[in-house]
Amino acid sequence: MADVPEHLLKRSQERRKALGLPVEGExxxxxxxxxxxxTPSEEAAVETPAAxxxxxxxxxxxxxxxxxxxxxxGIPAHLLERSRKRKAALAGGGGGEPAAAGAGGxxxxxxTAVAAPAPTSSGPGGHTQRLLTVVKSGSIQxxxxxxxxxxxxxxxxxxxxxxxxLSLTAFVTVFSALVKxxxxxxxxxxxxxxxxxxxxxxxxxxxxxxxxxxxxxxxxIPGVALGVLAITPYIDKNPSNKPTDRKFAxxxxxxxxxxxxxxxxxxxxxxxxxxxxxxxxxxGIFFEL
Amino acid sequence: MATTNxxxxxxxxxxxxxxxxxxxxxxxxxxxxxxxxxxxxKGYTDSPRNRSYxxxxxxxYHLHPVKVKRHAVKVxxxxxxxxxxxxxxxxxxxxxxxxxxFYRPTVTEAYANVQALETAVTFGSLVRNMHRWxxxxxxxxxxxxxxRVFYHGAYKSPREFNWVIGIILLTLTLxxxxxxxxxxxxxxxxxxxxxxxxxMGYTPVFGPQVKYVLLGSKEIGSETLLRxxxxxxxxxxxxxxxxxxxxxxxxxxxxxxxxxx
Numbered sequence: 001m002a003d004v005p006e007h008l009l010k011r012s013q014e015r016r017k018a019l020g021l022p023v024e025g026e027x028x029x030x031x032x033x034x035x036x037x038x039t040p041s042e043e044a045a046v047e048t049p050a051a052x053x054x055x056x057x058x059x060x061x062x063x064x065x066x067x068x069x070x071x072x073x074g075i076p077a078h079l080l081e082r083s084r085k086r087k088a089a090l091a092g093g094g095g096g097e098p099a100a101a102g103a104g105g106x107x108x109x110x111x112t113a114v115a116a117p118a119p120t121s122s123g124p125g126g127h128t129q130r131l132l133t134v135v136k137s138g139s140i141q142x143x144x145x146x147x148x149x150x151x152x153x154x155x156x157x158x159x160x161x162x163x164x165x166l167s168l169t170a171f172v173t174v175f176s177a178l179v180k181x182x183x184x185x186x187x188x189x190x191x192x193x194x195x196x197x198x199x200x201x202x203x204x205x206x207x208x209x210x211x212x213x214x215x216x217x218x219x220x221i222p223g224v225a226l227g228v229l230a231i232t233p234y235i236d237k238n239p240s241n242k243p244t245d246r247k248f249a250x251x252x253x254x255x256x257x258x259x260x261x262x263x264x265x266x267x268x269x270x271x272x273x274x275x276x277x278x279x280x281x282x283x284g285i286f287f288e289l
Numbered sequence: 290m291a292t293t294n295x296x297x298x299x300x301x302x303x304x305x306x307x308x309x310x311x312x313x314x315x316x317x318x319x320x321x322x323x324x325x326x327x328x329x330x331k332g333y334t335d336s337p338r339n340r341s342y343x344x345x346x347x348x349x350y351h352l353h354p355v356k357v358k359r360h361a362v363k364v365x366x367x368x369x370x371x372x373x374x375x376x377x378x379x380x381x382x383x384x385x386x387x388x389x390x391f392y393r394p395t396v397t398e399a400y401a402n403v404q405a406l407e408t409a410v411t412f413g414s415l416v417r418n419m420h421r422w423x424x425x426x427x428x429x430x431x432x433x434x435x436x437r438v439f440y441h442g443a444y445k446s447p448r449e450f451n452w453v454i455g456i457i458l459l460t461l462t463l464x465x466x467x468x469x470x471x472x473x474x475x476x477x478x479x480x481x482x483x484x485x486x487x488x489m490g491y492t493p494v495f496g497p498q499v500k501y502v503l504l505g506s507k508e509i510g511s512e513t514l515l516r517x518x519x520x521x522x523x524x525x526x527x528x529x530x531x532x533x534x535x536x537x538x539x540x541x542x543x544x545x546x547x548x549x550x
Contacts, residue, residue: 153343153356181418206484214491215491230457232439249439289425
């Protein structure tokens with residue numbers, strides 16, 4: 001409630017000036033009888049910041065009451081007076097109105113139409129509308145998400161995808177036209193080639209086989225490696241994705257990847273007959289893709 | 290059939306073609322095939338609305354959201370590795386279907402069939418080469434994709450589970466490649482698979498059983514060939530497609546690709 005627009009404050013001050021002290025307020029209040037219940041809250045809402053900045057209780061009536069109130073539970077005297085007048089007026093017309101309502105909607109409407117102009121014409125400052133409350137926009141409007149810098153997938157992303165797909169297809173086609181896939185002799189169980197090598201992506205494991213017991217090299221190490229890799233997101237509690245904040249993770253992963261790369265390269269190019277270490281420039285390459 | 294266009298002169302060929310094109314594109318058949326937003330539809334204009342429709346009204350493009358973060362279309366961030374892995378899978382499916390027409394997974398025929406592919410079948414050699422090189426490339430691209438995702442820290446919340454799916458996809462990719470390795474039934478495939486399955490035979494506790502399940506018998510033979518053929522062309526592709534679907538779906542649900550750094 002802190003931010004009351006300035007024009008409202010101004011209007012409130014003007015009105016107070018025009019009305020003089022609060023006791024005189026009942027004149028206008030009584031005239032605008034149709035709005036009776038709303039009047040105090042409006043006045044209060046508008047006047048609160050002006051009257052007491054530090055009040056802040058949210059109960060606008062309190063701020064107003066200090067200036068105007070008499071006893072009787074804090075209800076301003078002029079309001080009590082107005083209420084009394086209104087009740088008297090209703091009691092006076094009470095005999096006729098139910099009859100009119102009973103007779104028909106048209107007559108009732110006519111009656112109210114006749115009654116209405118009197119209060120409206122003499123509203124405060126000539127206004128017929130009243131301000132109920134001032135609500136800060138933030139308290140009722142919720143911004144769902146912050147606006148992001150986005151682009152349409154078509155054409156921006158699809159064009160890139162098409163270009164990359166076409167390039168890759170062209171590359172694979174041309175490469176396949178130029179380089180033949182290996183096809184050795186018919187499989188023969190009785191004739192073991194020397195060396196016998198696994199597909200290249202398993203040559204790291206085959207390399208480990210040279211160093212460890214097969215159960216360790218062939219099953220345990222790859223199994224544990226895959227397992228640890230799979231649960232990495234649950235181990236790594238560091239929320240940052242900036243390389244400078246996660247040096248340990250980057251170093252570990254690089255060492256892990258490099259280890260496999262080195263093992264695969266050694267297994268592919270530096271292992272000759274009997275899977276013994278050779279230099280490819282001495283003995284040639286024992287490797288088929 | 291109007292042979293004049295009202296001005297008295299005969300319409301030119303270009304005008305006739307334009308008219309035919311116009312009629313075709315406003316026909317019921319055409320508009321039923323190409324949904325609103327299709328660039329082939331009559332009156333396609335480059336508007337934000339149509340750009341959205343292109344994605345929303347096409348089942349293939351529907352893997353994408355209508356819009357993505359601007360940095361997500363930077364090639365230098367993703368290097369297209371994930372998308373290209375998927376495309377290589379499609380390429381392998383297409384070339385693999387072609388190869389299936391000429392291949393029988395039996396010990397007596399497999400090798401001869403591959404030889405016939407190399408020598409007698411039109412484009413047989415080219416397609417076989419493509420299938421093999423694309424397979425190696427896919428292993429490589431999936432591996433590099435994993436490295437890329439790690440170095441970008443893209444496996445962190447909320448993408449932890451998608452990373453796990455990714456590791457499963459990496460394993461499945463290796464298995465797909467390895468099962469295909471045996472099928473030519475030449476010395477290379479036989480002994481590579483022998484080395485591989487011997488390794489798996491050292492699985493703790495269940496070693497012999499694992500090896501038996503993989504080979505279909507005590508020794509590598511015709512049972513193994515059939516088994517690995519079915520795994521290669523049917524079962525593993527089926528499984529990997531399911532995991533890929535989850536993977537792509539989670540990419541979208543977890544808020545698109547990660548970053549920027």
